[in-house]
Amino acid sequence: MALLAYVPSLIPAAVSLSLSLLLVYLQHLLSWRRRSRRRPLPPGPKPLPLVGNIHNAPKIKPWVGYRDLCAQYGDLVHLQILNKHIVVLGNPEIIAEYLDKRAANTSDRERTIMLELTGADVNFGFMSYGPWWRRHRRAFWQHFYPGTVEEYRPVQRAAAHELLFRLLNDPANVKDHIRYTFTASLTKVVYDIDGDRSITRQITLVEDAQEGVAQGLVPGKFLVQFLPFLRHVPAWLPGAEFKRLSNKWQAAAWSAKREPFAEVKKALSEKGEKSRSMVGQLLTKLAHAEATDRVRTEEEDIISNVASTAFQAGSETTFSTLTGAFLALSLHPEVLQKAHAELDEVVGPDRLPDFGDRESLVYVGAIIKEILRWSNPTPLGLPHCITEDDELHGYFIPAGTVLFANTWACMHDPREYERPEVFRPERFIRDGKLDPDVRDPADFVFGYGRRVCPGRHFAGESLFITMASLLHCFDIGPPLDERGQPIIIVPEWTDGLLSYVVDARCTVTPRSTQAEALILQAQSQIPGALASWSRSDAYDGMS
Numbered sequence: 417m418a419l420l421a422y423v424p425s426l427i428p429a430a431v432s433l434s435l436s437l438l439l440v441y442l443q444h445l446l447s448w449r450r451r452s453r454r455r456p457l458p459p460g461p462k463p464l465p466l467v468g469n470i471h472n473a474p475k476i477k478p479w480v481g482y483r484d485l486c487a488q489y490g491d492l493v494h495l496q497i498l499n500k501h502i503v504v505l506g507n508p509e510i511i512a513e514y515l516d517k518r519a520a521n522t523s524d525r526e527r528t529i530m531l532e533l534t535g536a537d538v539n540f541g542f543m544s545y546g547p548w549w550r551r552h553r554r555a556f557w558q559h560f561y562p563g564t565v566e567e568y569r570p571v572q573r574a575a576a577h578e579l580l581f582r583l584l585n586d587p588a589n590v591k592d593h594i595r596y597t598f599t600a601s602l603t604k605v606v607y608d609i610d611g612d613r614s615i616t617r618q619i620t621l622v623e624d625a626q627e628g629v630a631q632g633l634v635p636g637k638f639l640v641q642f643l644p645f646l647r648h649v650p651a652w653l654p655g656a657e658f659k660r661l662s663n664k665w666q667a668a669a670w671s672a673k674r675e676p677f678a679e680v681k682k683a684l685s686e687k688g689e690k691s692r693s694m695v696g697q698l699l700t701k702l703a704h705a706e707a708t709d710r711v712r713t714e715e716e717d718i719i720s721n722v723a724s725t726a727f728q729a730g731s732e733t734t735f736s737t738l739t740g741a742f743l744a745l746s747l748h749p750e751v752l753q754k755a756h757a758e759l760d761e762v763v764g765p766d767r768l769p770d771f772g773d774r775e776s777l778v779y780v781g782a783i784i785k786e787i788l789r790w791s792n793p794t795p796l797g798l799p800h801c802i803t804e805d806d807e808l809h810g811y812f813i814p815a816g817t818v819l820f821a822n823t824w825a826c827m828h829d830p831r832e833y834e835r836p837e838v839f840r841p842e843r844f845i846r847d848g849k850l851d852p853d854v855r856d857p858a859d860f861v862f863g864y865g866r867r868v869c870p871g872r873h874f875a876g877e878s879l880f881i882t883m884a885s886l887l888h889c890f891d892i893g894p895p896l897d898e899r900g901q902p903i904i905i906v907p908e909w910t911d912g913l914l915s916y917v918v919d920a921r922c923t924v925t926p927r928s929t930q931a932e933a934l935i936l937q938a939q940s941q942i943p944g945a946l947a948s949w950s951r952s953d954a955y956d957g958m959s
């Protein structure tokens with residue numbers, strides 16, 4: 417009863433609120449009409465009022481669900497989640513048409529407050545499309561285009577040999593060895609730093625910084641994404657868990673960016689030497705350039721961002737690809753047998769494979785293509801975003817729309833790859849050569865348009881020398897139980913922006929005593945090879 421007494425006084429407030437809401441709605445409707453010029457959105461499941469397609473959006477392994485939605489609605493599917501528009505691009509033609517050919521408008525990234533709160537805003541892979549991103553990309557590309565990447569071969573070869581040595585001594589920890597050796601090669605190239613302590617420290621820095629990306633960028637996980645003012649609450653406030661995490665993640669991102677960078681800078685200024693590393697060369701170039709203090713500070717920021725991005729973007733993708741490779745090989749003795757036969761013929765037992773063997777190792781090349789196809793680290797790529805309102809095939813695509821290119825669906829398309837779930841490198845070979853008519857996974861798994869992975873040439877060289885060396889020296893089989901019986905692993909992949917094989921256990925044993933001897937000999941030459949690379953005077957970053 418007491419409550420009812422208030423009702424009359426609430427009526428004017430309720431009426432005014434309803435009118436305001438109606439006004440906002442009408443404004444939105446008018447603006448939408450003006451922007452869309454009555455063109456429809458692309459087809460897709462019917463949205464509910466307010467929440468949109470929350471109930472239709474696939475949540476587990478969304479790339480499979482999106483493939484099914486495309487089968488139902490066509491290769492361009494629209495979904496709306498609350499006020500966010502999503503468009504799924506379901507086949508290679510539409511991906512090329514939109515992300516490659518119309519890249520000027522399809523190269524942005526989604527803006528979210530979480531980028532800043534996780535410290536991921538230093539990663540240029542997440543930056544908005546524009547001049548700041550472009551300056552980063554240009555600095556990176558100067559050191560990772562195909563001509564430059566060839567100069568990293570001694571480092572990549574040393575990393576592959578270190579992997580062989582570690583597998584020989586400790587075959588149970590495959591994942592640790594992959595992570596260690598890949599980080600070692602990148603640390604050398606980016607900072608010209610080596611040595612066990614530095615590499616271990618670098619792994620910790622990268623892992624700590626990546627925690628923020630892995631946890632903080634999960635859509636909808638933190639309320640602050642929807643109520644940005646919450647970012648200002650103090651960390652001690654009960655319920656402000658995100659704030660405490662955010663402080664930790666930002667500190668980790670900052671350490672990953674500054675710690676090794678400061679080391680290179682100090683060494684350069686103390687010794688006044690030229691450095692062979694990417695950071696060293698960019699800093700030397702900056703020292704010789706005419707620039708204001710402000711530009712100098714900005715450039716240093718860019719150099720340190722670019723260096724830490726190489727690890728953020730390169731480590732997990734390569735790690736996922738290589739763990740997928742171990743699983744695939746452990747499940748397919750017939751593939752291993754053919755690779756061994758090819759390596760025996762082309763390379764022979766007296767040496768390890770090298771980059772010069774690449775053309776002749778056709779089957780190894782096909783294995784690498786099949787690994788990239790079969791086990792995709794980023795099944796939906798890294799989503800692009802539309803900068804301005806657009807039209808595609810007569811449909812309206814509003815500015816800010818998030819674009820998912822379904823890389824996984826393109827790589828598992830039965831019209832292109834017979835029985836796509838089967839690991840079969842032979843599908844890439846015709847008449848003893850790599851078949852150019854088969855859809856090349858490298859055109860998909862490294863992304864699209866102006867955001868295509870700029871580390872792809874480095875990754876390609878790394879994958880080649882690692883896989884060829886590994887296959888030359890080892891047998892890889894299924895893991896064994898306590899009674900020595902093989903454990904059958906059914907391939908499964910994790911969910912998330914980055915996907916990994918769930919279980920990559922396997923047995924790794926040297927093929928022969930001769931292979932063991934080759935590994936030991938190669939390992940003894942690593943320190944010399946790395947020192948000589950550091951002293952070498954190739955590209956000096958001044959061009």
Ligand code: HEM
Nearest residue numbers: 541726729730733734737798861862863864867869871875
């Ligand atoms: C097998 C290994 C790798 C795979 C599958 C891979 C895949 C990708 C994909 C899908 C993207 C997003 C492209 C897009 O937005 O369309 C990307 C971006 C990027 N990758 Fe890679 N990558 C790999 C290795 C590497 C390596 C080794 C490096 C560094 C040396 C690297 C550096 C980058 C950078 C800096 C970006 C951000 C580009 C930008 O947004 O402008 N990647 N990569």
